Amino acid sequence: MHSAQVDAYLRRLGVEHPAWPTVDVLRELHLRHLRTVPFENLSIHLGEEIVLEEKRLLDKVVGARRGGFCYELNGAFGALLAALGYDVALLAARVYGDEERLGIPYDHLALRVRTVDGGDWLADVGFGAHSHLPLAFGERGEQQDPGGTFRIVEAQPDAAGVRGGHHTVEAADLDVIRDGRPQYRLEVRPRVLGDFVAGAWWHSTSPVSHFTRSPVCSRVTEDGGRITLSGRRFTVTGADGGRQERELGTDEEVLEVYRERFGIELGSVPSVRRSGQES
Numbered sequence: 093m094h095s096a097q098v099d100a101y102l103r104r105l106g107v108e109h110p111a112w113p114t115v116d117v118l119r120e121l122h123l124r125h126l127r128t129v130p131f132e133n134l135s136i137h138l139g140e141e142i143v144l145e146e147k148r149l150l151d152k153v154v155g156a157r158r159g160g161f162c163y164e165l166n167g168a169f170g171a172l173l174a175a176l177g178y179d180v181a182l183l184a185a186r187v188y189g190d191e192e193r194l195g196i197p198y199d200h201l202a203l204r205v206r207t208v209d210g211g212d213w214l215a216d217v218g219f220g221a222h223s224h225l226p227l228a229f230g231e232r233g234e235q236q237d238p239g240g241t242f243r244i245v246e247a248q249p250d251a252a253g254v255r256g257g258h259h260t261v262e263a264a265d266l267d268v269i270r271d272g273r274p275q276y277r278l279e280v281r282p283r284v285l286g287d288f289v290a291g292a293w294w295h296s297t298s299p300v301s302h303f304t305r306s307p308v309c310s311r312v313t314e315d316g317g318r319i320t321l322s323g324r325r326f327t328v329t330g331a332d333g334g335r336q337e338r339e340l341g342t343d344e345e346v347l348e349v350y351r352e353r354f355g356i357e358l359g360s361v362p363s364v365r366r367s368g369q370e371s
Contacts, residue, residue, distance in 0.1 A: 093174075097175075101150070105125060105129075106124060107124055110176060112177070129160075130356065131160075131218060131309070131311065133161050133307060135152075136296050137362035138358075142160075142292055144167060144286065144292055149164050152168075161295065162218030162219060166217060169217050173205055178205050179205070180205050181203070181283075182202075183204055183282065185199060186199045186277045187199045188274045196291060202214060202216045204282075211230070212228075212230060213227065243268075245266065245267050307322070307323060308323075309321045313328075315330070324340045325340075343360075
């Protein structure tokens with residue numbers, strides 16, 4: 093990233109250019125990202141190509157003021173952090189699904205971030221409802237966060253009886269747990285953005301992927317709650333867990349919510365694209 097791109101990204105987040113890549117700055121950037129840049133899969137349902145290249149991600153997230161799903165959001169955020177002087181590694185993860193079954197390889201992209209004032213942190217602005225602040229990577233006890241109670245623990249053998257890391261603790265896979273339920277399993281080996289292309293393609297095309305089933309757009313609110321537009325259902329969740337839902341009747345209402353609540357300008361309402369449908 094060049095300096096103009098960094099400045100434009102920071103303007104979108106509403107923060108000043110930091111003097112040093114510290115943990116306090118990382119926490120601020122992480123929270124501002126969740127509040128400003130929506131988690132959304134609209135490109136899938138608008139027939140837009142998803143390209144995992146830094147320039148294309150910045151064009152979308154910064155230039156077009158859009159959001160994205162994990163590969164796009166954490167890919168772009170990781171590029172920003174690296175440009176600000178953080179030591180950033182892209183990590184692959186498999187998401188826990190029904191009956192705690194693990195998903196496909198490269199199912200999710202998260203970030204391991206090292207700051208100048210010590211410590212490694214798990215940063216993730218691309219998992220929907222998750223931690224609002226980075227989690228201490230090496231901490232194995234409970235970590236309290238506005239998004240819940242989290243733990244990062246050494247993973248047990250998977251369904252095939254395989255334990256990641258070749259039986260060494262330093263390279264072991266890690267389970268990220270929220271409120272007692274496993275969210276995803278991390279591999280600690282660093283990856284590059286291109287490694288996630290197959291995962292992004294699967295999530296964008298497979299009828300089994302939940303991303304292909306409905307358009308969704310979601311972000312954290314200033315009070316610590318969340319707003320989500322799934323299809324035509326708009327949900328406001330308070331910080332206390334209270335929920336209000338309403339169905340949007342017209343295309344104009346849907347486009348207005350995208351514009352006014354998520355800052356996304358669209359020319360048409362995203363519609364579910366069936367397998368084999370042309371863009």
